Amino acid sequence: MSRPKLQLALDNHDLSSSLAAAQKAQLQVDVMEVGTILAVENGINAVHIMKSLFPDHIVLADIRIIKAGGKLAKLAFESGADWVTVMSDASNETIEAVVKELKLHGNKDVQIEINQSFTSEQTEYWRSLGITQLIYHRSNEVVEKEVKWSPEVINELKNLADIGFQLSITGGLSVDEIKLFKDVPVYCFIAGRRIANSSDPFQAAKEYKEEIIRVFG
Numbered sequence: 001m002s003r004p005k006l007q008l009a010l011d012n013h014d015l016s017s018s019l020a021a022a023q024k025a026q027l028q029v030d031v032m033e034v035g036t037i038l039a040v041e042n043g044i045n046a047v048h049i050m051k052s053l054f055p056d057h058i059v060l061a062d063i064r065i066i067k068a069g070g071k072l073a074k075l076a077f078e079s080g081a082d083w084v085t086v087m088s089d090a091s092n093e094t095i096e097a098v099v100k101e102l103k104l105h106g107n108k109d110v111q112i113e114i115n116q117s118f119t120s121e122q123t124e125y126w127r128s129l130g131i132t133q134l135i136y137h138r139s140n141e142v143v144e145k146e147v148k149w150s151p152e153v154i155n156e157l158k159n160l161a162d163i164g165f166q167l168s169i170t171g172g173l174s175v176d177e178i179k180l181f182k183d184v185p186v187y188c189f190i191a192g193r194r195i196a197n198s199s200d201p202f203q204a205a206k207e208y209k210e211e212i213i214r215v216f217g
């Protein structure tokens with residue numbers, strides 16, 4: 001099992017505090033996420049600035065595409081995003097438009113964020129388009145009410161990995177919870193507030209990274 005990446009989700013309203021956290025945590029982090037809130041408040045320029053400051057990191061534009069897939073993906077990729085997010089309940093037409101755009105740009109990727117649920121027809125369809133990345137976000141709304149990671153969910157994740165998906169896990173994820181996924185080939189752990197709002201983002205990110213290494217090697 002290869003070592004999961006660590007993604008820092010930057011969801012602060014203001015760009016300067018997000019960038020400050022990213023600067024501090026950068027050596028521990030593989031993926032810099034321009035979170036939905038940050039992107040809405042600051043526009044796609046936040047992606048451009050993030051990639052300019054962190055050219056060696058993967059930069060994700062978490063713009064949660066639901067419509068206008070081609071136009072939004074183009075905008076994100078042309079602004080420097082390496083990855084872009086699309087919601088699982090976007091239409092096939094929208095998802096295909098994003099895939100078309102990422103092929104046009106080369107060396108880009110898309111993460112499908114599972115919204116409420118999914119069907120095996122959808123997962124088969126996404127795989128048929130060549131999509132590999134899925135985000136499993138605990139909770140439907142932004143984690144005010146955290147739901148525990150149950151054995152059923154862990155099992156579901158294993159099944160998704162078995163059919164070839166690279167899984168990103170998120171939603172109020174704590175360092176202590178990483179070990180719950182020891183039998184799942186997680187591609188990426190995403191942590192936001194616990195790093196970005198910490199008094200020491202470097203140390204907070206280091207704790208995630210060390211736990212990932214301890215659990216996954």
Ligand code: 5RP
Nearest residue numbers: 009142170171172191192193
């Ligand atoms: C919010 C998100 C967040 O970016 C993601 O859940 C990580 O943030 P946190 O660790 O603060 O929950 O997608 O919708």
